[in-house]
Amino acid sequence: MKVAIAGRANVGKSTLFNRLVGKRLAIVNDTPGVTRDRREADARLQDLAFTLIDTAGFEGADETTLEGRMWRQMTRALDDADIYLFVVDVRAGVTPLDEMLAADVRRRGKPVVLIANKAEGRTGDLASLEAYSLGLGDPIAFSAEHGEGLSDLRDALADAMEAVEADQALASVHEPVLDTEIDEETDGEIDTAAVDPARPIHVAIVGRPNVGKSTLLNTVIGEERMLTGPEAGLTRDAISVEFTSGDQRFKLVDTAGLRRRAKVVAPLERLSTADTIRALKYAEAVIVVLDATQPFERQDLSILDLVAREGRAIVIALNKWDLVRAPDETIRAAREAASRLVPQAAGVRVVPVSALSGRGVPKLMDTVREAVTRWSARISTGRLNRWLEMATQRHPPPAVGGRRIRIRYMTQAKTRPPTFIAFCSRPEVLPASYQRYLMNGIRETFDLPGVPIRLTLRKQDNPYAD
Template sequence: MSFTVAIVGRPNVGKSTLFNRLVGKKLALVDDTPGVTRDRRPGDAKLIDLRFRIIDTAGLEQSGPDTLQGRMWAQTEAAIDEADLSLFLVDAKGGLTPADETLAEMLRRRGKPVVLVANKSEARGSDGGFYDAFTLGLGEPCPISAEHGQGMLDLRDAIVAAIGEDRAYPPEDDVAETDIDLRPTFKDEDGEEEEAEAYDETKPLRVAIVGRPNAGKSTLINRFLGEDRLLTGPEAGITRDSISVEWEWRGRTIKMFDTAGMRRKAKVQEKLEKLSVADALRAIRFAETVVIVFDATIPFEKQDLQIVDLVLREGRAAVLAFNKWDLVEDWQTVLADLREKTERLLPQARGIRAVPISGHTGYGLDRLMQAIIETDKTWNRRISTARLNRWLESQTIQHPPPAVSGRRLKLKYMTQVKARPPGFMISCTRPDALPESYVRYLINGLRNDFDLPGVPIRMHFRSGDNPYESKAKKRR
């Protein structure tokens, strides 16, 4: 993007609403409650013909640096320092407050371009607040309505005037395009040519970090980044929005999503927490690999198991991270106990990769990233049809399908219909009569024989076409 813009202002002036308007999606949580936004959230904005990077920030709440509000404001100051331009939002309907004057003075001291924006200008009685904004000494305010999209053209003109046309409209680079299909092909053991989608080691990887509140998710991501990018603290439930951050690991771009802690559904009563959990669920669906963070001091709570089951039912590749390992004393005994419980309590994810880590000290983070990459490879794996049918034949010989109502079921043909997660289709007689126990036998055999540990496997059955069906209808 050509330049970066930070949206700043006191709580509840409409910063997140304007952010969602500019990025064209409902990325940031919006509620009437002041102080919903806590972390700084970046996004790619589009305003008429302008393209720029935008950062949503927490509202100014004057408090001590050791308090949650103080740490939130430190994140906002970091966004202002990072940005080339600040959009200073004031509430034209509610009028100015001392917090607006404090923030205006701070922005003047920074010496960076500022666009004063009078939001909620569509409301009756907003003229007084609009004219009061002139007293801040930051120039003429730009009247808009972030909720209704009014005044966006004037806002674009104000941004261009503040940043300069050369910065606002940089020359575009020519990008060469090619229509050549570079995917390799191979021949299986029977000489049948199939298309192979080779695993791309350079493709950006989307990873969601989920878990119960206060499991250390934000601290873990900060340790990966090497900076205090996300708001952390001893309080449970600090994170509300699902914040995405990008960094590189061994030359590969990793896009990580920090999510709100997920409590038991019965305990989630407030509307804001429901919005946060819904945002975390969207992050899980958008991600490719999901890291479920356990508190190693109190692992395998009922909610932990439910989160793992949710991730697997969504079809995501899952990795377990036992965080706070620096607080464990007898680590050999604890590790053996965790391995036993993982196998016993998560039979639907047999072979799932689990790594002890410490987000506070950085212990085990390289092993965690390696487990993420290996799990993603497994999640993307494809198996040739010839190999699958030879495997199916050997499985049915070792353990034939049961007979139902005196007629034995026949498994005729097998193929992989999709990856991400691996999905297989078996053509058979009377698929509805195939017992669940035999389906589990086939899935476990696939895991063991084709090295598919810890990823969800989808198995579909269908009856083969009857070539005599049309003739039978004619005789009738």
């Protein structure tokens, strides 16, 4: 079942979300309106398991404003949910905004659990009595910050789930019985191999503020899932969305824009930046979104360097392509700049896209899939050492201090990213330039463009040392 948390801004919805999910997924801050996009996660309350949806706070603004667009996101979450957790702040009392939102919730006709939050201490029960005026049933005196009232919430939520199940059972009684064909060979059993979905590829979408990351995600999934607009810095939480393209499942994570570290001074922006970097660390592939009209600025290069150091598969999305007047010249310059300015992932794919029109988006997702395939590649030890012999003959390691360095053997230690170990006579003095020569040779020979490669040097043990 889907359970949505509703309420006006700054009543503790995200704190409740983190409490029930058991992780600090949503950013929590005293500033009103921190949450802007709805977030879904699996939650558990004692023996109850359900999908929990955190929503933006209701502020009763005009639909053309940012707050009005946040409200549209909230209404979509309420449409999808089976049960509502309606949260009020007992310290502030019942406000006109609470009454307006409660009226909307009542009209929807779905089960509602009324939570009187911030009801810590002895006076909490008395303060929660005012919530009766909303007409949403008995309020539960609750403290999301301290976890008080969880047992009462569990009982109320269980009753609401039973009511939903009863309604669903009643609806199924009136549904017409459809004739079905049974495959004689399978004797009516489902072919589990055919319906077993592929494991989703985790993809983080990162970039500077206002380059179109949220618009790109909405276009990819074909739904207005993320809040968008001309304002910079709309996205604050790292929000994940699953979708399927062809036979491949993806888990896309939209993130807050990354600015230069010196400019990140507000506590809320620090939390958003930390959330973005956390999403990047857990991703398999990263789409770095650049503005096609101003590509490869200093902050773009810092972001690309950060992704490469984390060892993720990289794809560059050159967004706002509909604004480019000389497309052929621009794409050639962008690919040349990518090879020159991002040597850690030489050959990284650059895909021109328009998040507004959808142009280039299917190719972008195909490129992400190919990048992850290369990122997961394993090269046999035999092929690797045959290449190593030719590479060292063509360009021998330099002599340091009058003594030549010998590289005797190489093997791949792991994938994702491809990591190699080279055994040589004097690893401590092998120049960094020669190590780059080896990594670029691996990348070119074994078709690994845009893949960060790790190389570790080890000294081979001398069997006669003792």
